[in-house]
Amino acid sequence: MLLSSIARRAAPWRAGVRIASRAAVLPSIRTTRFFSHQKDSDLKEAAAHNDKPPRDSVGSRSPPAQTAQTSESATSEAPNHPPKEELTPLAKHIRDSIKIQGPMSVAHFMRQVLVNPLSGYYMKGDVFGTSGDFITSPEISQMFGELLGIWFLVQWQNIGKPSKVQLVELGPGRGTLMMDMLRAASRFKDFRKAISGVHLIEASPGLRKVQRQQLCGIPISEEQIGGGASLEGITSAVRPDGLEISWHDVFEDLPGECSLVVAHEFFDALPIYKFERTEEGWRELVVDLEEELSSPYHFRFVLAPGPTQASRAFAEHPAYDHFKPGDRIELSPDSFRVANEMAKHMNKHGGSALIVDYGKDHIQGDTLRGIHKHKFTHVLTEPGKVDLSADVDFEYLKQATEDLVDCHGSVTQAHLLHSLGIGARLNMLLAKAAAHRRETLISSYHRLVDPKEMGNVYRVMAMTPRGSPTPIAFEPQQPALPTEPSLAESK
Numbered sequence: 001m002l003l004s005s006i007a008r009r010a011a012p013w014r015a016g017v018r019i020a021s022r023a024a025v026l027p028s029i030r031t032t033r034f035f036s037h038q039k040d041s042d043l044k045e046a047a048a049h050n051d052k053p054p055r056d057s058v059g060s061r062s063p064p065a066q067t068a069q070t071s072e073s074a075t076s077e078a079p080n081h082p083p084k085e086e087l088t089p090l091a092k093h094i095r096d097s098i099k100i101q102g103p104m105s106v107a108h109f110m111r112q113v114l115v116n117p118l119s120g121y122y123m124k125g126d127v128f129g130t131s132g133d134f135i136t137s138p139e140i141s142q143m144f145g146e147l148l149g150i151w152f153l154v155q156w157q158n159i160g161k162p163s164k165v166q167l168v169e170l171g172p173g174r175g176t177l178m179m180d181m182l183r184a185a186s187r188f189k190d191f192r193k194a195i196s197g198v199h200l201i202e203a204s205p206g207l208r209k210v211q212r213q214q215l216c217g218i219p220i221s222e223e224q225i226g227g228g229a230s231l232e233g234i235t236s237a238v239r240p241d242g243l244e245i246s247w248h249d250v251f252e253d254l255p256g257e258c259s260l261v262v263a264h265e266f267f268d269a270l271p272i273y274k275f276e277r278t279e280e281g282w283r284e285l286v287v288d289l290e291e292e293l294s295s296p297y298h299f300r301f302v303l304a305p306g307p308t309q310a311s312r313a314f315a316e317h318p319a320y321d322h323f324k325p326g327d328r329i330e331l332s333p334d335s336f337r338v339a340n341e342m343a344k345h346m347n348k349h350g351g352s353a354l355i356v357d358y359g360k361d362h363i364q365g366d367t368l369r370g371i372h373k374h375k376f377t378h379v380l381t382e383p384g385k386v387d388l389s390a391d392v393d394f395e396y397l398k399q400a401t402e403d404l405v406d407c408h409g410s411v412t413q414a415h416l417l418h419s420l421g422i423g424a425r426l427n428m429l430l431a432k433a434a435a436h437r438r439e440t441l442i443s444s445y446h447r448l449v450d451p452k453e454m455g456n457v458y459r460v461m462a463m464t465p466r467g468s469p470t471p472i473a474f475e476p477q478q479p480a481l482p483t484e485p486s487l488a489e490s491k
C-alpha cells in the first residue's frame, strides 16, 4: 500500500509512438574482436542494420600508423563523390585542433562533442523525447521515478533515518526523475522532513533551466535554452514547498552531508578511451582527419603508431593481459574518478547510491555509439549535433569504490522494478485511469521491464555504507519475481 496515494501524472509519450532509447536498439555488438576491414564506427552501422555492410566499409580500414593531416583538402569536394557533410562549428574547432596538435583521444573528442561550453551536444538544452533524439526511462513513465523514490525511502530507513539527508542526482536531464522521486517522498512525512535539499550535478546551463522549470515551476523561454545562448548556469532556486535546489558542476562540490545519490544514464555519457591489442602491445585508437574524398565524414579513427600516455596509463595493466591481437577495450577513467568520489563521500558522510545505466559487469570493446533523431549514426558525424554514449562497465565502477562502501549488483532494471512492485503500482494507476490512458500505461510498463525492451539491457548497481542491511533488489540469489499486473481485472 506504500504507493497507493502517490499522485498521477500523464505519461509524456503517446501510445503507439515508438521513441528510441539509447540502449535498447543496440542488440548485437558485444564483441571485442576487431573486424579487419571495417572502421570502429562501421561496426555499429553494421549492427544497427542487421549486419548489412555499411556503404563505406569496404577497403576503408584505418591504417595502423598515421600522423596528423594538415591539408585543407580534408574538407574539399571531389568530382564524382558526394560532398563532405556540413562542417559544424564544433567540427571546425576539432579539425583545427587536430591540425595543430595531431590526432586526439576518443575521450577528448567525446568530451568536446558532449559538453564543449559553446556548442557541445548537451549545451543546446532539451534533447529528449519525441522531438529530441532519444527517450529515457523516467520520461517513459512516472512509475520509474516513483519506485526509485521508494527505494531511497527504504534505504533512508536502513541507514537509521538520519535527521538530515540531501537528495543528489548526476545528469538530471529534464529533471523528471527527481520530480517523480520527490512526489513519492512527499507522501512519507518523516522522510520528506529529513530532506534538507536537492543537489543536481549538471554541465549544461540550458538543461539547468529545463530542470528549474520542472522542479520549481519557473518558466523558460526558447531563447533562454537554445544554442548555448546563456553561458552562465543557474546555481540555486527554491521550490514552492520551500525545498532548495542547487546546481553544481562536479560531484566534489557537494556539501558534506549524508546523501542519497541517483545517476541515471549519466555514466554512459562520460568520455571513454579506446584501445586495440596488437602484436606490439596496446595501441590507442584516436581521432584523425578523414582525407578520403569518397567518405562524407571529416574525421576517422586511426591506430596510434606507438604507445601513448593513455595506453601506458590505462590499458597496460595485468587485468588486460589476456586479450589477443585484434581485441579492443573501452575504458572510462572519468567514470572511475566519479565513482571513487561518490564512495569517498558516502564513506565520510553516509548515504546510499543507485547507478542505472546500460552496460555489463565486464569490460567491452566496441560499444561507442552516435544517436540522432532516434536513429544510430556514424560516431564521428556532425560533432555537436549527435549524442554519443558507451556501455558502462559496472565492475570497473566497483573497483573504483575500493573498500569505502558496500557495492551491490549489478541487477537488471526489470529485477529492480519488479522487486519494488511495479506490477502493483501499474494496477493502481490502471484502476484510476481513463480508458484512453490505459494502453499507454501498459505499453510503458512493458517498455520498462520486458527483456526485449529496456528490462535487461539497463542494469542497476547500488552503493551503501559498509555493513548496512542489503538493499531491496540486491539480496543474494533472489530471482526476479515479476508481479504480473492484473490487466484484465482493471479494465
Ligand SMILES: C[S@@+](CC[C@H](N)C(=O)[O-])C[C@H]1O[C@@H](n2cnc3c(N)ncnc32)[C@H](O)[C@@H]1O
Pocket: 114, 115, 122, 136, 137, 138, 139, 170, 171, 172, 173, 174, 177, 201, 202, 203, 204, 207, 249, 263, 264, 265, 266, 269, 270
Ligand atoms: C543521457 S542524459 C540523461 C538524463 C536523465 N538522467 C534521464 O535519464 O532522462 C545525460 C545527462 O548528463 C548530463 N551530463 C553529461 N555529461 C556531463 C558531465 N560531464 N558533467 C555533468 N553533467 C553531464 C547531461 O547534460 C544530461 O543531463
